[in-house]
Amino acid sequence: MFKLAHISDVHLGPLPAITMRELMSKRITGYVNWQRNRKKHLFGDTLTRLIEHIRAQAPDHLAITGDLVNLAARTEIDKAQMWLENLGDPQEISVVPGNHDAYVPRALSRSLKAWRPFLTADGAPLSETPQFPYLRVRGPVALIGCSTAHATPPFSANGTFGPNQAERTRQLLKEAGERGLFRVVLIHHPPVRGAASNYKRMTGIRRFGKMLREVGAELVLHGHTHLNTVYHLEGRDGPVPVVGIASASQGQGGRKPPAGYNLFSISGEAGNWQLTRERFAMEGDDGAFILAQSDKL
Numbered sequence: 001m002f003k004l005a006h007i008s009d010v011h012l013g014p015l016p017a018i019t020m021r022e023l024m025s026k027r028i029t030g031y032v033n034w035q036r037n038r039k040k041h042l043f044g045d046t047l048t049r050l051i052e053h054i055r056a057q058a059p060d061h062l063a064i065t066g067d068l069v070n071l072a073a074r075t076e077i078d079k080a081q082m083w084l085e086n087l088g089d090p091q092e093i094s095v096v097p098g099n100h101d102a103y104v105p106r107a108l109s110r111s112l113k114a115w116r117p118f119l120t121a122d123g124a125p126l127s128e129t130p131q132f133p134y135l136r137v138r139g140p141v142a143l144i145g146c147s148t149a150h151a152t153p154p155f156s157a158n159g160t161f162g163p164n165q166a167e168r169t170r171q172l173l174k175e176a177g178e179r180g181l182f183r184v185v186l187i188h189h190p191p192v193r194g195a196a197s198n199y200k201r202m203t204g205i206r207r208f209g210k211m212l213r214e215v216g217a218e219l220v221l222h223g224h225t226h227l228n229t230v231y232h233l234e235g236r237d238g239p240v241p242v243v244g245i246a247s248a249s250q251g252q253g254g255r256k257p258p259a260g261y262n263l264f265s266i267s268g269e270a271g272n273w274q275l276t277r278e279r280f281a282m283e284g285d286d287g288a289f290i291l292a293q294s295d296k297l
């Protein structure tokens, strides 16, 4: 039995001091937005308690599907690096970037450099910039990490799954399938039509769907919407569950559901996998994390 935990949209706060120069860019709209909407609900010790709860379950691996920071300012990226280093062994934690990690041009390469050990493919040298998709194999599980993150104009939070990445992802999925591994795709934006509004959606949804129909996968994990959702996409060997999760920092009483995480239990073997999911959420009276949902996927 392999236990895989999934969190997303950490949006580490509070915002550190931002230089005027950093504010002269798309960040000015993000800064105002953040002060208005997020500051209120993305604070407190929610994230710390969420991580403690996950630790107590002793998962074999933790997947984090992006948006570690807010405006991708230098100090935020450094803070996220420290947070990751405190979180645990990079061999047991896999990260893919989100649109907030690539908030303005050049921010993405800075983020990837700082968080490198957590998003580097097996066998790739740590001295190089991480490439996507990456493949990391842990036990019976193949983690295939994609990047949809790039800088976008103000008021836009789009992402892209382009043809080159699709081709390489298809190849990794095919090879991992031939090795009899349980294939998990990590991607920040939901690769599902209608899952995110137009200004937040991913380009390449059709491309992603075609790839799954051709080579299949066992599970897709995403973030970005800050919602607890399960969709299914058609795969080569049957429906593929596509699972989203609330922001790991979301407090109670906001417009979005409170913080939570999914804990997947994977057993069986190729052709006969069993996948169960338990979702824990901060829904207790006193803000405790409780089992909110348990199902077979």
Ligand SMILES: [Fe+2]
Residues within 6 Å of the ligand: 009, 011, 067, 098, 100, 224, 225, 226
């Ligand atoms: Fe987010």
Ligand SMILES: [Fe+2]
Residues within 6 Å of the ligand: 067, 098, 099, 100, 157, 188, 223, 224, 225
């Ligand atoms: Fe996002």
